[in-house]
Amino acid sequence: MxxxxxxxxxxxxxxxxxxxxxxxxxxLDVEEFDLGWVTRRTSSSTGAVVQLLTGDATAAEDPLVSVMVDDVDAAFRxxxxxxxxxxxxxxxEAWGVSRFFVRAPDGTVLNVVQERPGS
Structure with missing residues (x-):
């Protein structure tokens, strides 16, 4: 992973x-996506990025960071x-990603995610 x-x-x-x-x-002038409860904003000139969320729609807790990986199955294992x-x-998820949330030893919740083709 x-x-x-x-x-x-x-x-x-x-x-x-x-x-x-x-x-x-x-x-952060580019809106990469908007699901109504989460949106990703990116700068077209620098690549700086942030995700804004009102609350995760499918999980009981909200993550502090999203960690994109090349193999979410291996990361989960x-x-x-x-x-x-x-x-x-x-x-x-319905919007085309595979993900899980893991709690780091310090208590931080991370969204570990892999974008699937076409997402």
Whole structure:
């Protein structure tokens, strides 16, 4: 398993209100996707990125970061072998990603995710 990207997940009460700050003030001018409860904003000039979420739609807890990997199945197996707490089971979501949440020893919840072709 190889980590390919790490994205901060920022919980906000209102996505529309947050868009103005992150797009206009910080220059994250590209909206990569919007699922209504989560959106990813990226800068077209620097590649800086953040995900904004009001609350995860399919998990009981919200992650602090999303860790993109090249093999989510291997990442899941290794997390279990190491005895880490799985907060959200390995799931293929309707929007085309496979993911699970794992709690780091410090308590941080990470969304470990692999984008599937066509997502």
């Amino acid at each position: 190889k980590v390919t990207r790490i994205i901060p997940d920022v919980r906000v009460p209102d996505l529309d209100a947050a868009r103005g700050f992150y797009a206009d003030y910080l220059g 290794e997390a279990r072998e190491r005895g880490y707490e799985i907060v959200h089971p390995l799931t293929t």
